[in-house]
Amino acid sequence: MKNTGILIFDDIELLDFAGPYEVFSVTNELNDYSLCRTFTVEENGKVIRSVNGLKVIPDYSFADCPDIDILIIPGGVGTKKLLERDQVLKWILQRNESSEITFSVCSGSRLLGKIGLLDNLEYITHHDVIKDMPEIAPMAIAVENKRFVDCGKILTSAGISAGIDLSLYVVEKIFGNTTMRKTRTYMEYGDWEN
Numbered sequence: 001m002k003n004t005g006i007l008i009f010d011d012i013e014l015l016d017f018a019g020p021y022e023v024f025s026v027t028n029e030l031n032d033y034s035l036c037r038t039f040t041v042e043e044n045g046k047v048i049r050s051v052n053g054l055k056v057i058p059d060y061s062f063a064d065c066p067d068i069d070i071l072i073i074p075g076g077v078g079t080k081k082l083l084e085r086d087q088v089l090k091w092i093l094q095r096n097e098s099s100e101i102t103f104s105v106c107s108g109s110r111l112l113g114k115i116g117l118l119d120n121l122e123y124i125t126h127h128d129v130i131k132d133m134p135e136i137a138p139m140a141i142a143v144e145n146k147r148f149v150d151c152g153k154i155l156t157s158a159g160i161s162a163g164i165d166l167s168l169y170v171v172e173k174i175f176g177n178t179t180m181r182k183t184r185t186y187m188e189y190g191d192w193e194n
Helices: 014-029 077-080 086-098 107-116 130-136 163-175 177-187
Strands: 002-007 036-041 070-073 101-103 146-150 152-159
Touching: 002 014, 002 152, 014 036, 014 070, 014 163, 014 177, 036 086, 036 163, 070 086, 070 107, 070 163, 077 107, 086 101, 086 107, 101 163, 107 152, 146 163, 152 163, 163 177
Parallel strands: 002 036, 002 070, 070 101, 101 152
Antiparallel strands: 146 152
């Protein structure tokens, strides 16, 4: 059983975390709840508000969060404030040390870049964030016109809906093509009938 932990915070982009949450939760549901457990984590365990106002109650705080095998760092305008939150940055870095995969969605790349996890790696992010990244992560290598980039343990996706594509890719990478296709078909996502 893999633990999929999703960092959440105020002013998070809703689909950045809800899309991956759905993919991994559906994958687990369709496989008799035997593959992965998906949960959210907020620094202090407090209710957060997404960019457009949806309130979300986290499952865990940093203090009581279980081990994480798949660490997901979503984006949203809230990532700008997190760039100055040493405790959050330190937590991501520590959790990355023990995760099998760490990936960002959209502007979540800012946080990976700030702590050096994108150094000398190719990455993709939201098209409006690319211009900010050289200052945040000068040693990272921006690419464009891709939905996601796989650099082994570190993966990044383009903006918002691309997090679903990357999540399905990670499901395939870890659990196999048949499992991914079953999830995609249930979700009626992309070319689900093929």
